[in-house]
Amino acid sequence: MIRVDLKKQAYRLRTYIALGLMVAVPVIITLAFKLGGGPRDHGQNDFFTVATHSGLNMPLAALSAMSSFLLVVVVALFAGGAVAEESSWGSLRYLLVRPVSRSRLLTAKVLVAALLAFIATALISLSGLVAGTIAFGWHPIATPSLAAMSQGEALSRLALSTVYVAWSMSAVVAFAFMLSTMTDAALGAVAAGVGLGIISQILDAIPALGSVRNWLPTHDWHAWEGLFAHPATTSDMVNGVFLQIPYLAVFLLLAWWWFHRRDILS
Secondary structure, eight states: OHHHHHHHHHTOHHHHHHHHHHHHHHHHHHHHHHHHTSOOOOSOOSTTTTTTSOTTHHHHHHHHHHTTTHHHHHHHHHHHTTTHHHHHHTOHHHHHHSSOOHHHHHHHHHHHHHHHHHHHHHHHHHHHHHHHHHHHOSOOEEOTTOOEEOHHHHHHHHHHHHHHHHHHTHHHHHHHHHHHTTOSOHHHHHHHHHHHHHHHHHHHTOGGGGGGGGGSTTTTTTGGGGGGSSSOOOHHHHHHHHHHHHHHHHHHHHHHHHHHHOOTTO
C-alpha cells in the first residue's frame, strides 16, 4: 500500500509543484542576496544578517523563513488530501473493496504524507546549502551571535535542525489528516491544517496568554535556532519534541475512530 500510494503521488503534478517550491524559494533567496549586495543591517540579530557569510548560513535562513508558513501549506496539502481526494474521486470505496483493511489504508496514507512532509523540509535545507555554497563558498559559518562554527559542526547541526523542523510539523500533518478522513473536500482539510499553524503562531505571540502559550503546537517551532546560539541550548528542542506527541496521538486516534465508523458507500 505504501509503495502504491508513493507511486501515485509521484505521478501527480501537485507533488512536483509543492516540492519544486521547496527547492526554488531558497535559490531565489540566495539570488536576492547575491545580486542585491547582501543583507541590510537593521539592528536585528537573525540568520538573514549573516546569510552571506558562508554557504552553510543560507539553509538556516531559508528554514527560518519558510517553516512559519510556506512549509506549513505544503505539509497540510499532502496530509489534507490524503483520504479526502480519494473520497471525492470515488476511488475510496474501490480501494476498500479489495482485501485492504481500513487501518492498513490509513497507515499507508499517513506514512506517505509524513514522508512527503519530511522530504519537503529536507529539500529546503539541501537547496539552500547547494545554492548558498555556490554563491558564497564553503566557509566556517557565523551565527547570529557572531560566534564562528566549523563546517563539519554546522553541517551536523543543520541536519538535526532539519529533522526537528520536520517533526515540528506533526500536529499540522495529523490535524489535516484527521479532517481528511472526515470530509470529501480536500481543500477544507488543507485550509484547516494551515489555519491551525497560523492561529497557533498568532496566539503564541500574545504575552497575555502566559503559560498557555507553552502548550500551543507551534510554541517551540524555532527552538532549533538554539543550536546556533553561543552557548548552544537544546532544552527548548526537547520540549518541542514532546509537545507534538499528544497532538499527534489525539488527532490520529480521532482519525482512526471516525474512519472506521464512516459509511464509505454513502
